[in-house]
Amino acid sequence: MEDKKPTTLMCTVVAIDHTNFCYRVCSVCEKTLPDNNTNSCKYCNFNNKFNPNSCSSKRLFRILMSIATDTKVVVVIMFDRAARVLFGCSADEFFDLAKLHPFAAVVAGRFLEGEMLRVTLSKSKNGNAQHDRVVSVVPLMSGFRPVIETLRESYGVRARS
């Protein structure tokens, strides 16, 4: 029998997939927008016929991460709320930084490699998703700093106020 309850475990970050770390959603209803049309949301247009231009898009984190537990290495998927803990910013802010500094995502991955985390994982509800989902994440090393802080420091960028 499959255990559907979330499990909490200690792990270290082996790697993150820096090639594809975010996706776009409608900033009003947060439904995923197709890559080829991120300017209008069919859900909002449908519900809001008289003001179809009222929505815009924003990015949310969606990151594949390999973690090593005491017994194995697994790939898990981390969505916006958990990823923000590690990145310390929104996906849009990170994307803006990465536009100016093309290797920001690669460097971010390197910063995170070896970090010790306590993660809570849950199986997907529909049962056909490939990867367990990170529900929450707590960095365990006392000196942990969110990725964006270290990146801004090394690029000499001031934080947006």
Ligand SMILES: [Zn+2]
């Ligand atoms: Zn929408």
